[in-house]
Amino acid sequence: MLRSMYSGVSGMRGFQTKLDVIGNNIANVNTIGFKSGRVMFKDIMSQTVSGVTAPGEEGQGGVNAKQIGLGVSIGSVDTMHTAGSAMTTNNPTDLRIDGDGFFLVKLTGDQEVPFLTRAGDFHVDASRNLITSDGLHVVDSGGAPIQIGDDVTAFSISSDGTIVQTMADGTTESGVQIGMGKVSNPQGLEKIGGNLYRMSLNANAEGALEPTTANDPEVGTGTIVAGQLEMSNVDLTSEFTEMIVTQRGFQANSRIITTSDEVLQEVVNLKR
Numbered sequence: 001m002l003r004s005m006y007s008g009v010s011g012m013r014g015f016q017t018k019l020d021v022i023g024n025n026i027a028n029v030n031t032i033g034f035k036s037g038r039v040m041f042k043d044i045m046s047q048t049v050s051g052v053t054a055p056g057e058e059g060q061g062g063v064n065a066k067q068i069g070l071g072v073s074i075g076s077v078d079t080m081h082t083a084g085s086a087m088t089t090n091n092p093t094d095l096r097i098d099g100d101g102f103f104l105v106k107l108t109g110d111q112e113v114p115f116l117t118r119a120g121d122f123h124v125d126a127s128r129n130l131i132t133s134d135g136l137h138v139v140d141s142g143g144a145p146i147q148i149g150d151d152v153t154a155f156s157i158s159s160d161g162t163i164v165q166t167m168a169d170g171t172t173e174s175g176v177q178i179g180m181g182k183v184s185n186p187q188g189l190e191k192i193g194g195n196l197y198r199m200s201l202n203a204n205a206e207g208a209l210e211p212t213t214a215n216d217p218e219v220g221t222g223t224i225v226a227g228q229l230e231m232s233n234v235d236l237t238s239e240f241t242e243m244i245v246t247q248r249g250f251q252a253n254s255r256i257i258t259t260s261d262e263v264l265q266e267v268v269n270l271k272r
Contacts, residue, residue: 003047003070005260010071011253014041017074018246025234033119033195034232035079036239042075081186084118084233086225092156093130095120096230097214099222101180102197104211105136109145113209116181118230119195124148134194140176141213149175159223160215179211180221 018039028034046067053063086096097103102116115136122138125131130138130146137145146163148155152175154166161178183189188202201207215223 002260002263003068005257005264007069007071008253008256008260010044010073011256012250014039014072014074015246015250015253017077019243019250021077022239022243022246025239026236029232029234029236031195031232032121033084033117033230034234035081035084035118036232036234038078038080040075040078041072044070044073046070079187079189079191080233082233084231087229087231088227089229090227092226093122093124094227094229095122095157095178096225096228097180097222098225099220101182101212101214101221104139104143104179104181104209105132105196106139106145107136109137113199113207114139114143114179114181114211115192116183116189116197116199116209117195120224121229128152136196139179139211141179141211142176143179143211144176146176146178157224157226159225161213161224177213178224180214181209182212182219182221183209 021037021039025036028036046069049066049068050063052065055062083098095103097118097120102118103120104114105117106114117132119132121133122130123133125135128148128150130148132138140146141161148163149165151168152165153168155175156164157178158164161180163175163178165173165175167173183199183203184205185203188200189197190200192198199207199209212219212221214221
């Protein structure tokens with residue numbers, strides 16, 4: 001069987017995967033805090049027809065190896081953690097991170113390692129807990145779920161995540177700080193759906209995550225902007241361009257398979 005046919009099949013599989021990633025990016029073009037993905041290709045091991053010959057001692061020239069490639073495979077599917085554009089909502093519990101870092105959320109207070117998210121569309125529930133749209137608790141810099149006190153009549157959130165509370169007697173007090181997480185390799189985080197990421201051994205050393213605060217120059221976390229949300233970082237112009245390139249690549253590889261089939265048909269017809 002011709003090597004070119006299997007190379008074409010591998011190319012079609014690769015471009016199909018790339019089209020899947022592009023489709024997911026376009027589907028999430030309006031998802032708060034979404035980070036787009038990209039597919040990188042790499043070639044498969046080449047078949048060596050003849051090896052290398054070194055230059056001879058009597059002046060003979062060297063001969064390069066003859067190698068035939070066997071197709072393409074997926075090298076990586078990267079998550080691009082570039083900043084998305086800001087959307088102003090003027091809702092005091094809508095938060096955007098201007099810079100690096102992630103909000104920390106927990107399903108329950110007993111959860112040891114929190115999840116991470118860039119989606120800051122938070123709410124206050126009936127028990128006055130600060131939660132996400134899916135009911136996960138937003139935690140403070142100590143890793144504990146944030147709860148607004150019963151004697152608090154109003155509150156605002158400063159750039160370092162401090163909850164400034166207006167008490168029933170009209171005084172103002174500084175409450176807890178919203179916790180943030182900083183990871184060495186954001187692309188090492190594992191997507192688990194719901195705009196959430198989970199720590200992995202390739203995000204931080206040994207998968208450790210130490211809660212910190214916003215606007216910390218030593219850690220490198222960004223500032224918190226209240227009344228704004230971070231939109232998806234998907235660029236539709238780039239995605240549609242890549243879709244065209246992917247479609248043409250898929251068609252070209254399908255033509256390789258068709259041509260290889262015609263060559264095999266000619267070989268079969270030699271008997272006639």
